[in-house]
Amino acid sequence: xxxxxxxxxxxxxxxxxxxxxxxxxxxxxxxxxxxxxxxxxxxxxxxxxxxxxxxxxxxxxxxxxxxxxxxxxxxxxxxxxxxxxxxxxxxxxxxxxxxxxxxxxxxxxxxx
Amino acid sequence: xxxxxxxxxxxxxxxxxxxxxxxxxxxxxxxxxxxxxxxxxxxxxxxxxxxxxxxxxxxxxxxxxxxxxxxxxxxxxxxxxxxxxxxxxxxxxxxxxxxxxxxxxxxxxxx
Numbered sequence: 001x002x003x004x005x006x007x008x009x010x011x012x013x014x015x016x017x018x019x020x021x022x023x024x025x026x027x028x029x030x031x032x033x034x035x036x037x038x039x040x041x042x043x044x045x046x047x048x049x050x051x052x053x054x055x056x057x058x059x060x061x062x063x064x065x066x067x068x069x070x071x072x073x074x075x076x077x078x079x080x081x082x083x084x085x086x087x088x089x090x091x092x093x094x095x096x097x098x099x100x101x102x103x104x105x106x107x108x109x110x111x112x
Numbered sequence: 113x114x115x116x117x118x119x120x121x122x123x124x125x126x127x128x129x130x131x132x133x134x135x136x137x138x139x140x141x142x143x144x145x146x147x148x149x150x151x152x153x154x155x156x157x158x159x160x161x162x163x164x165x166x167x168x169x170x171x172x173x174x175x176x177x178x179x180x181x182x183x184x185x186x187x188x189x190x191x192x193x194x195x196x197x198x199x200x201x202x203x204x205x206x207x208x209x210x211x212x213x214x215x216x217x218x219x220x221x222x223x
Contacts (some may be wrong), residue, residue, distance in 0.1 A: 004153075031209065042114070042199060042215035043154070050209050058210065090153065097203055098142065100156035101211065 002027040006091050006104035013111055019078040021107050023091030029102075030095065032074035034058075034066060037088040037106070046089075049074055081111045113137055115202045117214035124190055125222050132185040132217045134200030141206035143176055143183040148216075149196040157185075157198075162206070190221045 007022035025032065033048040045058030047066040055066050063085060067075040074093075078085055091104040115136045122130055134143060142161045148154040158169070160176035160183055168174065171188045187194055197218050201211030 033210065035213075040215060043201075043213040045210055045212075048210050056209065059212075097206065097209070097211075098159060098161065100159070101144070101146075101154075101201070102156070103146075103153040105153050 002029075002093070002102040004091055004093055004102050004104040006089075006107050008107050009105060011107055011109045013078075013081050013109070015082060015111060017078075017081050019081050019109070019111075021076040021078075021089055021091075021109070023074045023076070023093075023104055024072055025074075025093040025102070026072065027093065027095070027102070028071065029093040030071070031093060032068065033092040033094075033101070034064075034074065034076045035090040035092065036060065037090055043090065046076065083111050085109065086111045114212055115200055115214040117198075117200060117217050119217060120215070121218040121220075123220045123222065126192060127189050128221075130187045130190060130219060132187075132198050132200075132219070134183045134185070134202070134214055136181045136202050136204070138181065138202075138204045140176070140178055140181050140183075140202055140204060142203045143174075144201040144203075144211055145174055145183075145185055146199045146201065147194075147196045148199065154199060187219070190219075192221050192223065195219060195221045 034046045035043045049068040065077045092101045094101040145157040146154040197216045201213045
């Protein structure tokens, strides 16, 4: 079974802090994704990566950056956290477009 | 552009049927369906590819009408375990690197 592991289930940070969310997958998938999930808005794509050191912006990249130095690890960075970034963050990985996407359990991030 | 899911929410009793629709303003190459239970990660249900096929396993099936740019998920004889939020994800070209997800349909099955 594919395993996508997110480093924290719950995280509380302060406004202005730099925040790192980590995601690791164990299936050698090329494609990895970061989503934000808010009530009534579904899953919105922040960034994705289709190879090591490659990244592309999703629908809502403002205020975020990503890093993919190794194939199995994809990090989401909030450069200067703000209260409107309080949300559930989901990481996912996939082999290719016609294959299932596998999600992590999510990180519920609160910015105070 | 985000696909539109309908209804936004549905409540039914065990044993009843439900249909969830996913419509796109763009031509579709594939539609992916996921279910997310409260507090858990979304779980893959099925993928439908261009060609109007229908797929299913157990009592959950789906159809894909590329002319209407629409997919429908059918849940028959609902069980309590079907409760959750259902998302469709669409790919317009077959070469897109990412899916665009709808806002979800919350399904509640009561005993």
